Amino acid sequence: MRFGVVVFPGSNCDADCYHVIKDVLQEEVDYIWHKESQLGAYDAIILPGGFSYGDYLRTGAIARFSPIMPAVIDFANRGGLVIGICNGFQILLEAGLLPGAMLRNQSLKFICDTAYLKVKRNDTPFTNQLAAGQLMKVPIAHGEGNYYCDEATLEELRRNNQILFTYSNAAGEDSPDFNPNGSIANIAGIINKEGNVLGMMPHPERCSEEVLGGTDGVNIFVSMVKSFQEVIQRCKN
């Protein structure tokens, strides 16, 4: 499977993602400079975390108009797997590939911590190696992770089962008491209706090896590989 990691000026989790794909998963991976206007033959695209364009104006607002983005949007619209992590999630929101927007954390503080995530469903290309209801311990690091959408959009997210991860405590309670940033409905990650685009604030690439203190995050990338292999298998049959 061939992954592409898009690098914007100010991305700072690109090398982490690249490392996980290449060294932990031992799959193919390339960096894609944001000034490119075409995507090569990729099976999945990663929009990494960081502070693209210094987060000027709004997080992700300027990156969303980078030369590479029309190709990423086209790739997503054709069903390609796209995962946006942290700033990558913010870019997906600005690009309209996922609904909603990001507000400043309710506390106004940049939060650097470890969060428990509750996996809401496992029938997606990003969570097939996890169980529904399973908890994951994943680092978070953001100042603007307070996910916002209007009531009608929230209703639609719920109706279509688009909420993939919620913030919870160690016992799996995902109530407002265990919400680190004020995010509506404790949302930590959502997918699009079609299920091929995931945006999440927590950093799975930072917990994909024992040496980093946990491996919960690697399951998301392994799920993507598994899902890709299944598609290939179906095509062969």
Place this chain on the structure above:
Amino acid sequence: MLKANVYVTLKEGVLDPQGDAVKKSLHVLEYQGVKEVRIGKFIEVCLESKDKESALRELEEMSDKLLANPVMEDYRVEIVEVE
């Protein structure tokens, strides 16, 4: 050359943590009469355009595309100087 002011504000009902923090600080300064503070952005744009109307149209387009995020923000454009 035209000069325009673009005001970008959070939509009604969207929580404004910054505004709340400033409100609390104003209360600490004993301005007890302050009931609400909402923080927005002020953007000054100088542009070449053939007339005011087309400038306004262009600025609204810019605001829809980039200057504001319609999911959470409203905007208002005013042309302030025409040279």
